[in-house]
Amino acid sequence: MPKKAPSVKDYLDGIDVSKVTSGLWAPAKQWNRLHGDGKSTTGGSYHIETIHGSDGVYKAKVVGPGGATKVEVEWAAATNPAPTVATVIAALKAKA
Numbered sequence: 001m002p003k004k005a006p007s008v009k010d011y012l013d014g015i016d017v018s019k020v021t022s023g024l025w026a027p028a029k030q031w032n033r034l035h036g037d038g039k040s041t042t043g044g045s046y047h048i049e050t051i052h053g054s055d056g057v058y059k060a061k062v063v064g065p066g067g068a069t070k071v072e073v074e075w076a077a078a079t080n081p082a083p084t085v086a087t088v089i090a091a092l093k094a095k096a
Contacts, residue, residue, distance in 0.1 A: 005045070006042035006045055006046070007096075008046060008062050008064065008070045008096045009093070009096045010041075010042060011038070011042045011045070011046040011062070012062070012089060012092055012093045014041045014042070015037050015089055016038065017085045017086045017089055019037075019038070020034055020037055020085045021035045021036040022034075022035045022036070023048075024050055024082075024084075024085060024088070025051075025082050028051075028053075028054075029051070029052070029054050031049045031051045032049060032050050032051065033047055033048070033049055034047065034048040034049070034050065045064060045065055046064050046070070047062070047063055048060060048062055048092070049061055049063055052082065056077025056078075057075070057077050058075040058077075058079055058083055060072070060073050060074075060083075060091070061073075061092075062092055062096070070096075071092050071095045071096050072095075073091040073095055
């Protein structure tokens with residue numbers, strides 16, 4: 001029986017936020033890939049990108065096969081302090 005392809009939920013459930021090393025909001029005004037998010041557990045099928053845009057809005061998304069956005073969340077420019085890794089993962093899980 002063929003192995004079931006991992007889902008976005010599988011990927012998000014497998015992330016250990018204590019192991020995310022970089023890529024959250026810096027540098028600003030460009031999409032950044034999270035590092036240490038366990039993408040290898042899904043064979044690299046998914047990864048998270050974040051941006052703190054020039055408009056001040058914080059955005060995060062799960063990118064899947066072929067570069068398609070699977071789940072996206074955002075926080076208002078007035079958000080202070082910036083969302084943490086745990087907050088980002090929780091918000092993405094809630095929409096997955």
